[in-house]
Amino acid sequence: MKQSQLFTKTLRSIDKEEKSISTQFLLKSSFIYKELAGAYVYLPLGLRVLNKINDIIREEMNAIGGQELFLTSLQNPELWKKTDRWGDESVDNWFRTKLKNNTELGLSFTHEEPLTNLMKNYISSYKDLPKFAYQIQTKFRNELRAKGGIMRCREFLMKDMYSFCRDQKEHEIFYEKSKQAYINVFERCGLGDITYLTFASGGVFSKYSHEFQTLAKNGEDTIYVDKKRKLAVNKEVYNDEVLNNLNLDKKDLIEERAVEVGNIFTLGYKFSTALDLQFTNENGVKQNVFMGSYGIGPGRVMGTIAEIYNDKNGLMWPKNVSPFNVHLLDFRTNKDDKFYNILQKNNIEVLYDDRNENPGVKLKDADLIGIYYRFILSDKLGDKIELKKRTDKTNQILSQKESLDLLKKEFFK
Amino acid sequence: MKQSQLFTKTLRSIDKEEKSISTQFLLKSSFIYKELAGAYVYLPLGLRVLNKINDIIREEMNAIGGQELFLTSLQNPELWKKTDRWGDESVDNWFRTKLKNNTELGLSFTHEEPLTNLMKNYISSYKDLPKFAYQIQTKFRNELRAKGGIMRCREFLMKDMYSFCRDQKEHEIFYEKSKQAYINVFERCGLGDITYLTFASGGVFSKYSHEFQTLAKNGEDTIYVDKKRKLAVNKEVYNDEVLNNLNLDKKDLIEERAVEVGNIFTLGYKFSTALDLQFTNENGVKQNVFMGSYGIGPGRVMGTIAEIYNDKNGLMWPKNVSPFNVHLLDFRTNKDDKFYNILQKNNIEVLYDDRNENPGVKLKDADLIGIYYRFILSDKLGDKIELKKRTDKTNQILSQKESLDLLKKEFFK
Numbered sequence: 001m002k003q004s005q006l007f008t009k010t011l012r013s014i015d016k017e018e019k020s021i022s023t024q025f026l027l028k029s030s031f032i033y034k035e036l037a038g039a040y041v042y043l044p045l046g047l048r049v050l051n052k053i054n055d056i057i058r059e060e061m062n063a064i065g066g067q068e069l070f071l072t073s074l075q076n077p078e079l080w081k082k083t084d085r086w087g088d089e090s091v092d093n094w095f096r097t098k099l100k101n102n103t104e105l106g107l108s109f110t111h112e113e114p115l116t117n118l119m120k121n122y123i124s125s126y127k128d129l130p131k132f133a134y135q136i137q138t139k140f141r142n143e144l145r146a147k148g149g150i151m152r153c154r155e156f157l158m159k160d161m162y163s164f165c166r167d168q169k170e171h172e173i174f175y176e177k178s179k180q181a182y183i184n185v186f187e188r189c190g191l192g193d194i195t196y197l198t199f200a201s202g203g204v205f206s207k208y209s210h211e212f213q214t215l216a217k218n219g220e221d222t223i224y225v226d227k228k229r230k231l232a233v234n235k236e237v238y239n240d241e242v243l244n245n246l247n248l249d250k251k252d253l254i255e256e257r258a259v260e261v262g263n264i265f266t267l268g269y270k271f272s273t274a275l276d277l278q279f280t281n282e283n284g285v286k287q288n289v290f291m292g293s294y295g296i297g298p299g300r301v302m303g304t305i306a307e308i309y310n311d312k313n314g315l316m317w318p319k320n321v322s323p324f325n326v327h328l329l330d331f332r333t334n335k336d337d338k339f340y341n342i343l344q345k346n347n348i349e350v351l352y353d354d355r356n357e358n359p360g361v362k363l364k365d366a367d368l369i370g371i372y373y374r375f376i377l378s379d380k381l382g383d384k385i386e387l388k389k390r391t392d393k394t395n396q397i398l399s400q401k402e403s404l405d406l407l408k409k410e411f412f413k
Numbered sequence: 414m415k416q417s418q419l420f421t422k423t424l425r426s427i428d429k430e431e432k433s434i435s436t437q438f439l440l441k442s443s444f445i446y447k448e449l450a451g452a453y454v455y456l457p458l459g460l461r462v463l464n465k466i467n468d469i470i471r472e473e474m475n476a477i478g479g480q481e482l483f484l485t486s487l488q489n490p491e492l493w494k495k496t497d498r499w500g501d502e503s504v505d506n507w508f509r510t511k512l513k514n515n516t517e518l519g520l521s522f523t524h525e526e527p528l529t530n531l532m533k534n535y536i537s538s539y540k541d542l543p544k545f546a547y548q549i550q551t552k553f554r555n556e557l558r559a560k561g562g563i564m565r566c567r568e569f570l571m572k573d574m575y576s577f578c579r580d581q582k583e584h585e586i587f588y589e590k591s592k593q594a595y596i597n598v599f600e601r602c603g604l605g606d607i608t609y610l611t612f613a614s615g616g617v618f619s620k621y622s623h624e625f626q627t628l629a630k631n632g633e634d635t636i637y638v639d640k641k642r643k644l645a646v647n648k649e650v651y652n653d654e655v656l657n658n659l660n661l662d663k664k665d666l667i668e669e670r671a672v673e674v675g676n677i678f679t680l681g682y683k684f685s686t687a688l689d690l691q692f693t694n695e696n697g698v699k700q701n702v703f704m705g706s707y708g709i710g711p712g713r714v715m716g717t718i719a720e721i722y723n724d725k726n727g728l729m730w731p732k733n734v735s736p737f738n739v740h741l742l743d744f745r746t747n748k749d750d751k752f753y754n755i756l757q758k759n760n761i762e763v764l765y766d767d768r769n770e771n772p773g774v775k776l777k778d779a780d781l782i783g784i785y786y787r788f789i790l791s792d793k794l795g796d797k798i799e800l801k802k803r804t805d806k807t808n809q810i811l812s813q814k815e816s817l818d819l820l821k822k823e824f825f826k
Contacts, residue, residue, distance in 0.1 A: 001480075005478065005480075006480065007480055007532075007535055007544040007545075007546055007577075008534075008535055009534075009535055011534060030534075030535075033531055033534070035484070035485040035487070035488075035489070035527060036485075036487060036488075036489045036518075038487075039485040039486075039487045040485065041482060041483065041484050041485055041527070041531060042482060042483040043482050044480045044481060044482055044546075047481055047482055047483050050483075065418065067414075067418075067419065067420055067457045068457060068460055069454060069455060069456050069457055069460055070454065070455040070460050070463075071448070071454050072448040072449075072452040072453065072454055072568055073452075073486075073551065073553075073568060074448070074449060074451075074452045074553075074567060074568050075448075075449075076448070076449045095510045095511075096510060096511075097508045097509060097510045097520065098508075098509075099555065099567075100555055100556075100557050105449075107510065107520075114448060114454070118446055118454060119420075121421075121422075121424060121443075121446070122420055122421055122422055122443075131420040132420075133420055133457075138486065138551065140486075140487075142512065142513055143513075144513050154487060154512075155485055155486060155487050
């Protein structure tokens with residue numbers, strides 16, 4: 001894409017209320033736009049990052065047998081009354097609305113109820129199990145206060161997967177697979193090294209749930225990390241009994257601030273009992289389905305990446321989630337599209353800064369936007385390219401062919 | 414994908430209220446699921462069709478310079494009061510909701526207001542124009558009655574593009590390009606032959622708007638079609654003056670029922686005036702931006718395709734929007750994945766019916782689901798494949814290699 005055509009620009013002034021540096025960078029570089037407190041527009045550059053995160057999540061969920069669907073936001077209260085999650089006393093963050101005939105509806109903040117109910121069409125025998133369904137869809141949560149940019153919103157995308165198994169044993173096999181799938185997602189998004197599988201409070205059917213917590217000094221959560229074993233314990237369950245259970249030693253644990261980028265949860269029979277999702281087992285006996293839920297917020301992952309990967313000049317996107325592979329800055333007096341076209345023909349994603357701006361402006365914008373590779377064309381370089389990664393301190397100068405080979409190696413190995 | 418793993422099945426009984434055959438087929442084959450009147454879940458097969466339609470739309474919008482973004486559903490009334498579109502007397506289909514502090518919000522039924530307002534960040538000079546932005550996002554419309562399956566919903570996906578130009582002349586160049594892009598979309602979706610560019614009522618800034626109307630006997634609209642000139646006139650503007658204007662002759666026009674699958678509209682200065690979106694022209698004078706809007710409902714397109722392409726046994730998806738390229742039915746006593754794996758390795762999208770069901774069940778399901786190609790493996794065929802298109806009456810029998818070559822030719826020409 002040619003930057004002269006891009007409808008957004010980098011901005012000089014932004015909303016002073018946004019305190020976090022990463023949110024300021026996301027706003028200044030026009031990845032996002034604040035529509036109202038807790039609701040953000042994804043502008044073209046931001047949507048490219050979000051879609052890359054979504055695609056990574058899809059690949060990993062599909063790899064463990066997940067099947068994608070797309071549920072509705074509008075919800076009929078009847079279903080939620082059966083699980084006692086309609087009233088304000090049990091759920092305090094519904095957005096409610098009404099049909100013209102005054103029928104009350106809700107905007108879904110999660111989707112256990114409608115999916116469990118839908119599954120009654122498809123699950124009747126043990127032969128129908130296990131099954132795994134997920135979606136990437138908008139959630140609405142009527143938070144009292146919205147803060148932290150795209151980290152905690154009133155309207156946001158969520159990948160939520162739900163598992164339906166014959167029993168706890170079958171569930172646990174999938175639950176373990178899902179842990180690895182989640183680890184893969186964060187690894188591919190550039191957060192692998194600093195994201196910890198974290199024990200958190202469970203429910204009736206499981207002593208613990210598991211969170212994926214990414215270390216970040218502005219994180220909302222406090223966790224205790226065993227870096228050697230690559231495990232952590234959320235403050236909410238940090239006590240001697242739990243440490244004993246998990247065979248963790250206080251001496252090995254460091255207190256850290258972190259962002260919850262994902263969680264997985266054993267639901268057990270809670271929803272299948274309330275909504276009557278049953279199957280007939282091998283012996284002809286009816287049983288409730290054993291369920292689990294698995295969430296990741298792609299927008300929060302994007303916000304976390306921005307929070308981790310930045311310097312004083314702007315964002316620094318990891319390779320797999322960078323909005324483009326290359327930011328090609330053209331400083332030449334007589335610009336032409338030749339090298340841009342070569343890159344495009346080779347399926348390299350390029351943002352081509354063909355604007356009539358001086359090099360200083362282009363360099364500053366490139367640092368703010370933070371695309372993985374920066375390539376420079378200039379009169380003094382002739383046919384050569386000056387290139388560096390956003391995270392590098394030093395440049396190298398290569399021929400067009402050499403630089404293309406390097407990109408091919410990096411992006412299509 | 415293996416059909417034994419797919420979490421949905423074809424259903425024998427469905428909601429009796431759905432009167433249209435195509436909606437019945439979509440429900441029975443588990444492409445969609447009715448959550449509540451006017452809100453449908455897209456199940457895995459349906460989501461595949463919807464995504465193919467979305468991708469075709471994206472390609473055509475990108476080709477004419479469209480840039481994708483993702484706006485919010487939650488809307489602040491203040492913006493809509495400026496254009497007089499908040500009150501019930503001007504807009505009768507808002508879904509309204511409230512924050513915890515009782516602030517009223519709306520759920521967007523369209524997005525002119527927020528996008529026009531957002532563009533004030535990026536448009537200040539004639540050099541910033543023209544610009545074209547679009548999204549594929551959920552719309553909420555509080556219809557008094559919801560009917561017609563996914564054809565008219567309270568919650569539905571919409572591709573809405575908005576153009577921002579210096580003046581009417583620049584606008585008209587893009588407007589003409591958008592017509593062709595829309596024609597391309599419907600052509601690629603299999604609706605080209607029966608979709609007519611249709612003159613409909615305009616506004617202050619243009620005598621007409623344009624609809625894209627697909628002939629369908631259950632369509633909501635009445636249009637008058639000139640089949641030779643491939644044009645139509647909506648009943649709402651069908652009068653002697655208009656026919657004269659358009660140089661159409663009553664004798665050449667046939668009355669038809671049709672579904673509006675898209676529309677394009679000259680907005681002029683309406684929103685830029687109300688929301689103060691201005692630019693400085695070449696002479697240093699401030700001017701309002703000249704706007705247009707361009708809508709397609711991907712769900713409605715899917716519903717229209719289903720309405721057009723079916724027979725008494727089920728759906729018949731056109732090639733480009735079929736949920737899979739091939740439905741591979743395995744009738745063999747000893748099933749193996751070999752040919753399925755060969756197809757997958759060649760990037761052919763296959764639904765592999767590996768279930769332990771008899772051939773009659775598999776054939777019936779295949780007809781109902783309506784995938785473009787049906788391939789059969791059976792003991793009596795040996796290594797050969799029996800294949801036919803869903804729309805064909807007769808089979809052919811080919812070797813594995815021949816059938817693979819045929820697919821490659823068809824899907825990767």
